[in-house]
Amino acid sequence: MSSYDVAIIGAGISGSAIARELSKYELNTVVIEAEDDVASGTTKANTAIVHAGYDAVPGSWKARMNLVGSRMYEMLCADLDVPYHRTGTLVVALERDQAPLLEELRERGEVNGVEGLELLDKGRLLEMEPNINPEALGALYASTGAYTCPWEMSIALMENAVENGTELLLGEKVLDIEEEGGHFGLVLKDRTIRSKYVVNAAGLSADKVASMVGDPGFRIAPRRGEYWLFDKNTEGLVTRPVFTAPTPLSKGVVITPTADGNIMAGPNAENIDDPSDVSTTQQGLDKVWNDAVKLVPSLPRRSAITNFAGLRAAASPQADFVIGPMQGHFGFFNTAGIESPGLTAAPAIAAALTGMLKDAGLALEKKRSWKPKRKGLVHFAGLSRQEQDRLVMEDHRYGHVICRCETVTEAEIIEALRRPVPCRTMDGLKRRTRLGAGRCQSGFCSPRALGIVARELGVTVDSISKNGDGSFYVTGLLDGAEGGGLDD
Amino acid sequence: MTELIADVVVIGAGPAGLAAAIKAKQEGAARVMVLERDRELGGILQQCIHNGFGLHLFGTELTGPEYAFRFIDEALKEGVEFMLDTMVLEIGADRTIIALNENRGMFRIGAGAVVLAMGCRERNRGAVTIPGTRPAGVFTAGAAQRLVNMEGYMPGKKVVILGSGDIGLIMARRMTWEGAKVEAVLEILPFPSGLTRNLVQCLNDQGIPLHLGNTVVKVHGLRRVEGVTAAKVDEKLRPIPGTEWFIPCDTLLLSIGLIPENELSRMAGVRIDPVTGGPVVTDDMETSVKGIFACGNVVHVHDLVDNVTMESRIAGEGAAKAATGRIARGGSVNTLAGENIRYVVPHRLGLKNSSERDTTLYMRVVKPVEKVRVEVVSEGRLLHSKSERVLKPAEMLVLKLPKGKLEGLGDGKEVEFRINAD
Numbered sequence: 031m032s033s034y035d036v037a038i039i040g041a042g043i044s045g046s047a048i049a050r051e052l053s054k055y056e057l058n059t060v061v062i063e064a065e066d067d068v069a070s071g072t073t074k075a076n077t078a079i080v081h082a083g084y085d086a087v088p089g090s091w092k093a094r095m096n097l098v099g100s101r102m103y104e105m106l107c108a109d110l111d112v113p114y115h116r117t118g119t120l121v122v123a124l125e126r127d128q129a130p131l132l133e134e135l136r137e138r139g140e141v142n143g144v145e146g147l148e149l150l151d152k153g154r155l156l157e158m159e160p161n162i163n164p165e166a167l168g169a170l171y172a173s174t175g176a177y178t179c180p181w182e183m184s185i186a187l188m189e190n191a192v193e194n195g196t197e198l199l200l201g202e203k204v205l206d207i208e209e210e211g212g213h214f215g216l217v218l219k220d221r222t223i224r225s226k227y228v229v230n231a232a233g234l235s236a237d238k239v240a241s242m243v244g245d246p247g248f249r250i251a252p253r254r255g256e257y258w259l260f261d262k263n264t265e266g267l268v269t270r271p272v273f274t275a276p277t278p279l280s281k282g283v284v285i286t287p288t289a290d291g292n293i294m295a296g297p298n299a300e301n302i303d304d305p306s307d308v309s310t311t312q313q314g315l316d317k318v319w320n321d322a323v324k325l326v327p328s329l330p331r332r333s334a335i336t337n338f339a340g341l342r343a344a345a346s347p348q349a350d351f352v353i354g355p356m357q358g359h360f361g362f363f364n365t366a367g368i369e370s371p372g373l374t375a376a377p378a379i380a381a382a383l384t385g386m387l388k389d390a391g392l393a394l395e396k397k398r399s400w401k402p403k404r405k406g407l408v409h410f411a412g413l414s415r416q417e418q419d420r421l422v423m424e425d426h427r428y429g430h431v432i433c434r435c436e437t438v439t440e441a442e443i444i445e446a447l448r449r450p451v452p453c454r455t456m457d458g459l460k461r462r463t464r465l466g467a468g469r470c471q472s473g474f475c476s477p478r479a480l481g482i483v484a485r486e487l488g489v490t491v492d493s494i495s496k497n498g499d500g501s502f503y504v505t506g507l508l509d510g511a512e513g514g515g516l517d518d
Numbered sequence: 519m520t521e522l523i524a525d526v527v528v529i530g531a532g533p534a535g536l537a538a539a540i541k542a543k544q545e546g547a548a549r550v551m552v553l554e555r556d557r558e559l560g561g562i563l564q565q566c567i568h569n570g571f572g573l574h575l576f577g578t579e580l581t582g583p584e585y586a587f588r589f590i591d592e593a594l595k596e597g598v599e600f601m602l603d604t605m606v607l608e609i610g611a612d613r614t615i616i617a618l619n620e621n622r623g624m625f626r627i628g629a630g631a632v633v634l635a636m637g638c639r640e641r642n643r644g645a646v647t648i649p650g651t652r653p654a655g656v657f658t659a660g661a662a663q664r665l666v667n668m669e670g671y672m673p674g675k676k677v678v679i680l681g682s683g684d685i686g687l688i689m690a691r692r693m694t695w696e697g698a699k700v701e702a703v704l705e706i707l708p709f710p711s712g713l714t715r716n717l718v719q720c721l722n723d724q725g726i727p728l729h730l731g732n733t734v735v736k737v738h739g740l741r742r743v744e745g746v747t748a749a750k751v752d753e754k755l756r757p758i759p760g761t762e763w764f765i766p767c768d769t770l771l772l773s774i775g776l777i778p779e780n781e782l783s784r785m786a787g788v789r790i791d792p793v794t795g796g797p798v799v800t801d802d803m804e805t806s807v808k809g810i811f812a813c814g815n816v817v818h819v820h821d822l823v824d825n826v827t828m829e830s831r832i833a834g835e836g837a838a839k840a841a842t843g844r845i846a847r848g849g850s851v852n853t854l855a856g857e858n859i860r861y862v863v864p865h866r867l868g869l870k871n872s873s874e875r876d877t878t879l880y881m882r883v884v885k886p887v888e889k890v891r892v893e894v895v896s897e898g899r900l901l902h903s904k905s906e907r908v909l910k911p912a913e914m915l916v917l918k919l920p921k922g923k924l925e926g927l928g929d930g931k932e933v934e935f936r937i938n939a940d
Contacts, residue, residue: 259644263781263784306740308651308652308740309649309650309651309736309737309738310649310650311649312647312649312735312757314649315647315649332645334644334645334647335642335644335645336642336643336644337644337647337649338652415519415607415616415624418618418624419519419623419624422618422620422623422624423623426620426621426623427620429618429619429620429621429622429623429624430603430619430620431555431605431618434555434605437605437607469639470639470640470642471642471643471644472661473639473640473642473657473658473660473661474639474661476661477661477664477665477668477669481669491669491671492671495654495741496653496654496741497654497741498741499741500741500742501653501654501741501742502654502742503654503673504665504671504672504673504674505672505673505674505675505768506671506672507670507671507672508666508670508671508672508696509696509697511670511671512670
């Protein structure tokens with residue numbers, strides 16, 4: 031039986047951050063992820079904002095972790111080669127009764143320790159963001175706000191952890207947990223893993239996982255948010271994340287640039303029962319659309335290239351992050367209810383949790399060979415013509431463009447398949463390379479890309495999935511057709 | 519970066535690019551170079567293995583590859599140069615092109631004239647906002663066609679098709695022949711979007727039901743499509759609550775329209791018509807940027823390849839003349855889409871050209887009409903008219919304006935095209 035010091039359940043942003051933090055020490059750590067890729071749950075569909083920290087209730091986990099996390103982000107992104115754009119963020123008051131809210135947010139932010147908050151009048155606001163509704167009354171500007179790329183961050187953290195010796199099991203679901211004499215036995219499909227400490231970072235399943243040990247004292251109440259994504263031809267419509275004034279359920283709808291140069295609008299907030307229901311709805315999309323065009327009236331509907339929904343893994347009844355040891359089950363720790371601002375808070379949560387593990391007796395001996403830096407994939411499209419020219423000279427496969435909308439080359443696809451965190455699904459490939467993420471949404475490139483993946487991995491095309499388990503692209507060959515050949 | 523020089527550079531080796539390149543060569547352009555991003559010549563024709571191509575031009579029904587081959591063969595004989603698997607990254611208003619392939623790496627071409635022939639792409643799910651989950655098994659009809667006809671793979675076995683565009687209809691039959699069950703074709707409009715012959719041969723003859731005035735309101739299935747919810751729509755095309763019905767399926771094909779692919783055109787500063795989604799062109803198929811021409815589906819979406827070929831020959835001729843300094847750019851009039859006409863291409867007609875040759879104009883009606891007259895009017899004067907028995911949005915209206923009809927009109931005047939009851 032494999033035996034570990036720490037087992038982390040879940041490879042979303044929290045699990046990845048904790049894995050990377052623990053990889054600094056001489057520990058035997060394993061991460062167990064039910065899906066075929068990291069960042070496959072809540073992490074893959076969120077607003078990508080590094081929040082300044084003005085909205086959480088003072089003194090809450092959310093407020094504390096947000097502030098600390100926000101301060102860690104810039105350096106972390108530099109170390110891990112992850113996009114980070116510190117543009118500041120805006121909350122805009124569109125109606126008279128929203129104006130006092132801005133003042134309230136500013137005061138709360140100051141109590142939370144957030145620096146660089148400033149109330150702007152309409153003139154200053156429109157100077158900064160000329161496409162905002164000219165009827166806006168003013169805004170709260172948070173200069174420490176930024177935006178990043180959530181799955182890139184999660185992939186980067188996990189790649190760095192793996193490079194530093196962490197073991198990652200993908201497509202392995204924890205079916206049960208047994209407590210036995212100071213150890214836990216994590217029951218997988220065809221084996222059991224032994225670990226001294228367990229960190230539950232299972233996102234939307236965190237309550238189910240905790241229940242395997244005892245009464246968790248919280249429940250995950252999924253709250254769905256829907257988004258619109260716009261063509262890159264909308265770039266510059268807003269130059270920083272711009273929020274509408276908040277409601278009791280959410281921070282308000284945001285229109286934001288993405289790290290890849292698109293514009294995104296969303297999310298709404300809707301409590302739902304099914305933690306797997308990431309379907310969009312006409313009402314939800316209409317709601318986001320209506321709120322968004324109030325904020326930016328020139329938002330072009332015909333430039334929408336896709337829409338999607340994500341689930342916030344909110345904890346109930348706490349309405350706060352649940353971070354810490356589970357009472358009566360020594361060695362079992364929860365990081366649950368990591369809804370917004372979870373992306374921002376993740377590095378702080380990882381540091382806090384590592385401290386708690388230490389307090390619980392985990393020996394933290396620094397790894398002398400620990401490598402803090404990780405180099406990301408080459409993104410051909412983002413390079414200068416000169417750099418592109420040089421790359422093609424070095425490797426001719428950079429001259430073979432597969433995804434025409436996003437200019438993704440064969441060399442990038444091959445690299446994505448060979449990274450420290452193995453990419454095995456087409457969605458995973460999309461998140462790593464942007465293949466199929468553009469305006470044609472993979473209509474042209476998917477047949478070519480399937481061929482390359484099949485060739486590189488030595489598998490048949492009908493075994494390649496969109497996102498694991500049953501999400502096959504094709505049902506098989508035509509009668510009498512011969513396989514292969516897609517990548518000729 | 520290698521530097522190359524050509525008289526005419528054609529971007530795209532589909533039917534438009536091939537016809538333009540051949541014509542440019544025949545009209546005296548010494549070096550004609552075609553850049554194609556895919557691995558074969560012929561463009562989308564290569565995946566259209568059904569017949570029906572070339573009826574107007576050759577008087578016989580060819581398959582797509584057969585139609586393409588005639589032009590590939592001719593182009594090679596004419597000495598047109600081709601580069602495959604080559605991606606154009608950039609076009610400047612000065613007709614400098616930066617492109618990339620595996621053999622040459624990145625290279626720059628200075629072109630005497632450029633022909634834009636990039637074709638179009640399919641509208642996808644995001645463009646029409648179909649709510650629901652995002653599983654595998656949702657394809658545009660053209661992507662599915664490529665998988666089946668060129669790669670030999672089945673996209674699925676139980677199929678619903680949204681949209682009655684021609685590619686969707688063709689794929690309904692194709693999937694049926696390959697053993698799939700096509701449960702339904704849904705069309706949001708009250709009338710079909712495809713050619714009549716395709717409705718008959720691809721749906722009726724196969725026993726596939728077409729549901730007009732219906733659309734997909736939800737996609738089901740977390741990993742792979744498990745079904746769709748369809749619903750009737752009202753006259754404003756909004757789903758009517760209470761009319762929903764569930765269709766179990768593992769595949770949803772979308773045939774919901776085509777979008778001219780003009781990202782490169784915009785980069786070159788070419789003016790785009792918001793109605794067609796393609797460049798504004800003259801009757802030489804020249805865009806708003808001198809020396810840059812455009813033809814085929816990049817200008818406006820055609821339903822017959824024969825028309826693409828004819829339009830592209832004009833572009834090829836214009837490009838050759840521009841590259842060799844022989845193009846006449848004199849006074850012109852502007853075309854205007856009038857009553858029940860969605861658009862008219864070309865947008866500008868040269869007065870000198872129209873006194874010397876017949877001009878072909880392409881139009882689409884907004885809604886179906888019967889027994890009408892197409893009228894060409896300027897300043898209250900009827901210049902030309904033609905009777906038509908039936909006009910449908912799905913079938914392009916082709917009007918030949920005989921030479922001399924614009925005689926007496928001044929530079930910059932408007933010529934309106936409209937439909938009148940006969």
